[in-house]
Amino acid sequence: MHISNKCSIAVHCLICIHExxxxxxxxxxxxxxxxxxxxxxxxxxxxxxxxxxxxxxKSGVGGAVLCCPTEEITLxxxxxxxxxxxxxxxxxIHSSPSQLCPVGKNISAVLKPSYNEVAEALTKSxxxxxxxxxxxxxxxxxxxxx
Amino acid sequence: MHISNKCSIAVHCLICIHExxxxxxxxxxxxxxxxxxxxxxxxxxxxxxxxxxxxxxKSGVGGAVLCCPTEEITLxxxxxxxxxxxxxxxxxIHSSPSQLCPVGKNISAVLKPSYNEVAEALTKSxxxxxxxxxxxxxxxxxxxxx
DNA sequence: TACAGATGTAATTTTAAATTTTACATCAAG
DNA sequence: CTTGATGTAAAATTTAAAATTACATCTGTA
Numbered sequence: 001m002h003i004s005n006k007c008s009i010a011v012h013c014l015i016c017i018h019e020x021x022x023x024x025x026x027x028x029x030x031x032x033x034x035x036x037x038x039x040x041x042x043x044x045x046x047x048x049x050x051x052x053x054x055x056x057x058k059s060g061v062g063g064a065v066l067c068c069p070t071e072e073i074t075l076x077x078x079x080x081x082x083x084x085x086x087x088x089x090x091x092x093i094h095s096s097p098s099q100l101c102p103v104g105k106n107i108s109a110v111l112k113p114s115y116n117e118v119a120e121a122l123t124k125s126x127x128x129x130x131x132x133x134x135x136x137x138x139x140x141x142x143x144x145x146x
Numbered sequence: 147m148h149i150s151n152k153c154s155i156a157v158h159c160l161i162c163i164h165e166x167x168x169x170x171x172x173x174x175x176x177x178x179x180x181x182x183x184x185x186x187x188x189x190x191x192x193x194x195x196x197x198x199x200x201x202x203x204k205s206g207v208g209g210a211v212l213c214c215p216t217e218e219i220t221l222x223x224x225x226x227x228x229x230x231x232x233x234x235x236x237x238x239i240h241s242s243p244s245q246l247c248p249v250g251k252n253i254s255a256v257l258k259p260s261y262n263e264v265a266e267a268l269t270k271s272x273x274x275x276x277x278x279x280x281x282x283x284x285x286x287x288x289x290x291x292x
Numbered sequence: 293t294a295c296a297g298a299t300g301t302a303a304t305t306t307t308a309a310a311t312t313t314t315a316c317a318t319c320a321a322g
Numbered sequence: 323c324t325t326g327a328t329g330t331a332a333a334a335t336t337t338a339a340a341a342t343t344a345c346a347t348c349t350g351t352a
Contacts, residue, residue, distance in 0.1 A: 060349030206320030
């Protein structure tokens with residue numbers, strides 16, 4: 001089980017936008033440099049965050065800014081935006097069990113309620129962590145270097 | 147993010163072993179038929195469960211039996227057995243951020259504490275679900291058909 | 293108004309990870 | 323000592339994620 005890089009990349013972008021967005025225009029090209037991810041993937045992620053009203057991007061001239069308070073941007077919101085079905089994909093289920101075996105026939109139905117319980121716990125935890133905390137964390141860590 | 151099929155396959159095998167293990171010898175060949183997964187993968191999973199003392203397998207003649215109470219077999223234990231580093235892999239982090247950018251340089255350290263919090267919540271939830279419940283669930287669902 | 297630098301997105305190619313397949317050594321009951 | 327099983331390594335295949343390529347569109351400015 002693993003959540004794709006997209007969530008981490010999105011957080012990376014949001015920190016950059018928060019930290020550098022006031023002085024300079026934060027473009028997908030710049031975010032690509034900073035993250036080591038190609039600009040098209042960055043734009044896909046930005047596009048998803050835009051649809052969820054987390055950021056807004058000036059079309060034409062470019063540059064992204066946050067459009068809601070960092071306290072309201074949870075990890076859950078970010079994951080949902082960039083990978084809408086991440087909870088369904090959390091646990092893989094083998095796709096072709098034997099329909100002749102009573103276990104094979106029912107395995108998916110048997111697993112789902114338990115997996116849903118876990119998904120709910122995960123959701124709750126992801127909702128409890130906000131960009132406000134993460135940015136605080138970033139500031140502490142990066143200040144320590146000076 | 148997603149947990150690989152292995153956990154689901156392991157649960158499938160454990161249900162079969164619990165339900166059919168007393169009357170017949172549950173072999174990897176039979177589990178492969180029931181799950182639709184090839185016998186080598188099954189044997190790999192069985193091997194992992196054996197190392198964790200969840201099951202024991204008669205070598206030579208074959209056949210697996212549970213060797214601990216179903217209440218003590220949690221989803222956490224199963225996941226850890228079949229995929230020891232599943233918690234570290236839960237969230238992917240992009241691997242080559244720019245070391246020249248203050249965000250890039252620190253992103254991994256910034257993300258880790260938050261991701262660990264989530265991993266702990268997940269762990270707790272996975273520990274709360276046991277094979278005893280899942281087998282109950284299986285019995286309810288499969289009886290409904292008759 | 294045309295250009296320059298940017299976003300938005302589709303389609304294809306590449307890469308990386310997970311599974312399957314193949315192969316073979318080993319074990320134990322009959 | 324043969325048969326049916328496990329245990330495991332190595333190679334091949336499949337699948338999913340990311341990168342690349344390509345191009346339409348937008349907007350401030352020369």
